[in-house]
Amino acid sequence: MKTSQSGQDTITQLVQWYVDHGGFIHPALELVDSSAHGLGMRIREDAQGLKNGTVVLKCPHTTSLSFFNVAKFHPSESHSEPFPDIFLQEATPRTATVFFLIHQYLMKERSFWWPYIRTLPQPDELDRMTTPLWFSEEDKVWLKGTNLEKGASDRIDEWRREWMIGKQMLNSADWNIEGYTWPLALWAATILSSRSFASSYLLARDKMPSEIASEDSLGDMCSVLFPVLDTINHRPRAPMAWIPGEGSFSFKVTDDLHQGSELWNDYGPKGNEERYGFCIANNKYDFFGLKLSATPLSHAQQSIRERQTSYQSNTLLPNGYYFVRGSQHVSGVYPNAEPELCAFPYGLLDVSAILVANEREMAKLAECPDVDWFSRRNAIGWRNKFAIMSQFLLALRRQYQNIISWNSMLPGKPMNQRQEYAKIYRDGQLDILEETTERLQDRLHNAMLTSLEGRDHPAKLLTLEDALNCLKYMPSPHPFLNVQRSFKEGIQATIGACSVSELREAGWEEDILVLWLCTVRICLHERPASKEGLSRIEHVTETESQLENWLNSLMRLGVYGDPMSNSNSLPKYRTSFDSNTESETDGDETDPIMSRVISLFKIVQEAAESSAIFNLSGWSTGLIRWAVTIVEEEGLKVVLDDDADPSTGGQYVLCIEGEEGLDPDQQWQDWTDEKD
Numbered sequence: 060m061k062t063s064q065s066g067q068d069t070i071t072q073l074v075q076w077y078v079d080h081g082g083f084i085h086p087a088l089e090l091v092d093s094s095a096h097g098l099g100m101r102i103r104e105d106a107q108g109l110k111n112g113t114v115v116l117k118c119p120h121t122t123s124l125s126f127f128n129v130a131k132f133h134p135s136e137s138h139s140e141p142f143p144d145i146f147l148q149e150a151t152p153r154t155a156t157v158f159f160l161i162h163q164y165l166m167k168e169r170s171f172w173w174p175y176i177r178t179l180p181q182p183d184e185l186d187r188m189t190t191p192l193w194f195s196e197e198d199k200v201w202l203k204g205t206n207l208e209k210g211a212s213d214r215i216d217e218w219r220r221e222w223m224i225g226k227q228m229l230n231s232a233d234w235n236i237e238g239y240t241w242p243l244a245l246w247a248a249t250i251l252s253s254r255s256f257a258s259s260y261l262l263a264r265d266k267m268p269s270e271i272a273s274e275d276s277l278g279d280m281c282s283v284l285f286p287v288l289d290t291i292n293h294r295p296r297a298p299m300a301w302i303p304g305e306g307s308f309s310f311k312v313t314d315d316l317h318q319g320s321e322l323w324n325d326y327g328p329k330g331n332e333e334r335y336g337f338c339i340a341n342n343k344y345d346f347f348g349l350k351l352s353a354t355p356l357s358h359a360q361q362s363i364r365e366r367q368t369s370y371q372s373n374t375l376l377p378n379g380y381y382f383v384r385g386s387q388h389v390s391g392v393y394p395n396a397e398p399e400l401c402a403f404p405y406g407l408l409d410v411s412a413i414l415v416a417n418e419r420e421m422a423k424l425a426e427c428p429d430v431d432w433f434s435r436r437n438a439i440g441w442r443n444k445f446a447i448m449s450q451f452l453l454a455l456r457r458q459y460q461n462i463i464s465w466n467s468m469l470p471g472k473p474m475n476q477r478q479e480y481a482k483i484y485r486d487g488q489l490d491i492l493e494e495t496t497e498r499l500q501d502r503l504h505n506a507m508l509t510s511l512e513g514r515d516h517p518a519k520l521l522t523l524e525d526a527l528n529c530l531k532y533m534p535s536p537h538p539f540l541n542v543q544r545s546f547k548e549g550i551q552a553t554i555g556a557c558s559v560s561e562l563r564e565a566g567w568e569e570d571i572l573v574l575w576l577c578t579v580r581i582c583l584h585e586r587p588a589s590k591e592g593l594s595r596i597e598h599v600t601e602t603e604s605q606l607e608n609w610l611n612s613l614m615r616l617g618v619y620g621d622p623m624s625n626s627n628s629l630p631k632y633r634t635s636f637d638s639n640t641e642s643e644t645d646g647d648e649t650d651p652i653m654s655r656v657i658s659l660f661k662i663v664q665e666a667a668e669s670s671a672i673f674n675l676s677g678w679s680t681g682l683i684r685w686a687v688t689i690v691e692e693e694g695l696k697v698v699l700d701d702d703a704d705p706s707t708g709g710q711y712v713l714c715i716e717g718e719e720g721l722d723p724d725q726q727w728q729d730w731t732d733e734k735d
Contacts, residue, residue: 066092069178076174077287081307083117085109088322090290097187098178098290100322109316114302117309118285123261124172125283126152129159138171139163143232150228152281153251154221158229158239160247165238175286179254182246189337189477190249200468201481204461205488206348207332218248254289255282260303295343295389297323328389330382331484338483343389346382347491349403349454351410359421360413366428369406381407383455385491395433399448399502402495408433408447415446417692419618441518442714445506446695452499453698453705459492460701503697507712511602518716519605520697523568524559526575526713532602533578536585540671546578549670553662568711569690570659576686576713577663581677583607584623609715613689622685623677656684689713 070090078084087106091099100116102109109115120135127135130147139162141147147155163170170176180187191202191211202208222244226236258281285308291299298314299322310324330345331338339345356364364370383402384392392401400408412433416424420443462485473479506520511529521529530543551557554567562571583603614621660680666673690713698709 069174070098072174073178073287077118077122080122081119082122082287083114083309084287085113085115087318088115090287097180100291102316102318102320102322104319106318108318109312111298111313111315112311114309114311115322116288116291117307118288119307120261121306122172122175123283123285123308124156124160124163124175125255125258125261126156126159126281127258127261127283129155139166139169143229143234145232146225146228146234150225151221153248154225156251156282157218157221157244157247158225160250161239161243164243164247172286175284178290179250182242186476188246188249189480190253191481192245192249194477194481197474198477198481200465201473201478201485203465203468204458204463205485206350207481207484210332215245218245222248251282251284255284256288256308258283260285260301260308291322291324293326293337293339294323295325295328295339297325299324331487334484338480338487340483341387342483342487343387345487345491346384346388347455347458347488347495348380349383349407349458350380351407354414356413359425363413363421363424363428364410367409368429368431369404369409379406379410383491383495385494397433397444399498400433400444400451402491402498403451405431405433411447411450412439412443415450415695416443419692440714441716442693442695445503445518445520445697445714448499448503449695449697452496452503455492455496455499456701457705459489459496462489462492500699504699507697507699507710511605511715518714520695520712521715522710522712523563523571523575526572527559529602529606530575530578532600533582534586534603536582536675537671542578542582542672545670545672546575549666549673550574552669553666563710569694570655570662572690572694572711572713573659573683573686574663576689577678577682578672579606580610580623580682580686581672581675583610584677585675605715605717608717612717613693619685619689619692622679622682652684652687656680656687659683659687 070092074084074090084090087102087109088100089103091101093099123135125135128137129142129152131137131141137159142155142158142162146158150158160176163172164176164182167173185193191199191207192215194202194211199208202211219241222239222241225244226239229239230236261283288308288310291310298312298316300311300313302309302311312322316322328344331342332346332348381404384390385402386392393404395401395403395405395408412420413424416439420439423439473482503520506518507522507525509519511519511521511525519525527543527547530546531541533542535542547557550562550571554562554565556562556565556567562568583606613619657680660678660683663673663678663683667678694711694713696709697712698705700708703709
């Protein structure tokens with residue numbers, strides 16, 4: 060596009076000002092203006108091109124604009140009336156720089172930087188202001204449900220607060236604040252956030268004033284504008300090197316470039332959510348930002364978190380912002396042992412492992428908190444991993460639904476450049492969410508489909524349907540007792556339903572799993588006793604063997620105790636019962652667990668009138684409490700249906716895993732040996 064005469068005059072004046080004050084632009088380059096990208100840099104058609112290693116631009120520090128000019132820190136000068144000392148002492152570097160840029164804009168031709176400022180997108184040029192902060196209501200529809208919708212709103216609120224505070228400080232110092240309007244403040248803050256460089260390219264941190272160097276977010280709080288350098292447009296992996304130096308900041312090309320081609324710069328590996336005013340289709344650095352709710356950790360959880368290798372000292376609560384990657388990310392997925400979790404960084408997985416951990420898993424985490432759990436298979440245990448997957452699935456699916464719920468409000472196609480960029484961002488977010496949720500959903504679904512009969516995976520998510528079906532494989536305590544039929548008859552007689560859908564809908568799912576687990580334990584116990592562990596017989600079904608091994612592992616580790624043992628052994632993590640002294644109906648009914656146990660025992664007593672399986676001698680409140688604890692600790696909620704309400708829908712499942720996932724001793728010893 061040919062540049063207008065007025066636009067060319069503006070460019071000419073910028074170049075002349077820049078060169079007059081020590082700037083360098085390679086003779087082969089020219090500044091051009093286009094409607095698509097605004098100002099840009101191009102190699103002249105009549106030039107010879109540029110060789111690898113050629114310095115193409117050099118910006119003297121004296122032409123930069125930043126807080127250093129506001130504070131008149133050498134060698135920077137304000138070139139204008141200084142702000143009151145009280146303002147400089149109390150305002151943050153970012154606030155002071157915003158007001159300084161407003162001041163220079165209001166000065167117009169009297170400003171030292173006017174030849175540069177007039178080439179920037181102007182406050183009234185809305186078509187050149189493409190960041191979400193400048194979106195109209197029609198534009199904002201494209202961001203509905205995305206992180207940027209709230210992010211843009213929060214940033215505007217933050218900037219508005221800083222503007223109001225700054226005005227109050229200047230007004231109290233008798234500074235004329237006429238003209239320092241909110242639209243100008245929004246413009247100045249947008250320019251600084253979208254075009255600036257980190258202050259380290261102007262001055263090394265050890266040479267900065269102490270009040271600046273102590274800022275926690277130095278790059279954001281003390282941004283620097285480098286005229287002309289900021290005209291080069293972005294392209295990922297562009298062949299351009301940045302060279303900070305004494306008194307100047309330079310760019311040099313790192314590849315041969317031909318005449319007529321545009322000069323590009325790579326402003327960093329950023330996802331579209333981090334881009335200011337533009338988005339890149341098929342961005343290889345794109346991510347979805349997942350933010351955990353600010354739920355305080357308990358003392359025990361915090362103690363573990365602080366010793367994890369991914370711990371950051373400024374993240375005391377699990378409310379960090381974590382980057383979820385798609386499979387097309389330039390760096391690939393994260394190197395986790397489980398492919399279903401490879402979209403998530405270690406920091407997020409470490410925090411999540413703590414948040415979903417049961418007491419058995421917490422003991423593992425506490426003993427070896429610095430182990431890279433997710434780089435190893437069967438590390439913490441499958442229940443923990445499945446619980447993490449389930450939580451991630453709910454969170455990401457909720458985000459996905461939030462976005463697509465606005466589909467009907469979108470026009471057929473974007474109507475301007477802002478909407479085009481918003482659509483690119485929106486589509487990228489949906490792609491990552493769709494890919495990641497599909498992977499999680501498939502994994503959980505497969506774990507629920509896995510059969511205990513000849514299963515080929517070390518862990519199984521046992522649904523209520525599976526549990527009831529398993530009863531037909533259980534050894535019968537009596538020759539003519541059909542365990543499955545008798546169990547269903549007892550449930551039907553007491554609850555009035557025995558189909559899984561009716562039981563689940565009525566809220567009986569977990570309680571039926573408790574009674575099922577008690578039944579399994581009784582059936583296994585009623586066989587001829589062996590010398591150790593659960594009793595065994597010569598011929599057992601695979602289902603029977605798997606369940607037996609699972610319960611044997613839990614009880615051998617002393618995790619939950621053995622409710623049918625004569626040794627009165629108590630569980631390792633929970634004091635539940637004394638099988639010899641506890642009355643079948645005694646207990647503190649104000650204790651929620653005991654109240655539930657007593658209610659279930661009453662169901663057993665009632666079912667015993669019509670069902671032989673509930674009339675066996677092994678039933679006790681101790682057995683029921685043991686089963687309640689296991690169902691609560693070793694179970695999790697899985698919601699696979701996209702349309703299900705997470706609070707009422709889904710299925711409660713038990714994670715049945717082998718001893719290799721439950722017994723930490725050998726694995727911990729191996730890992731400790733490796734560390735030593």
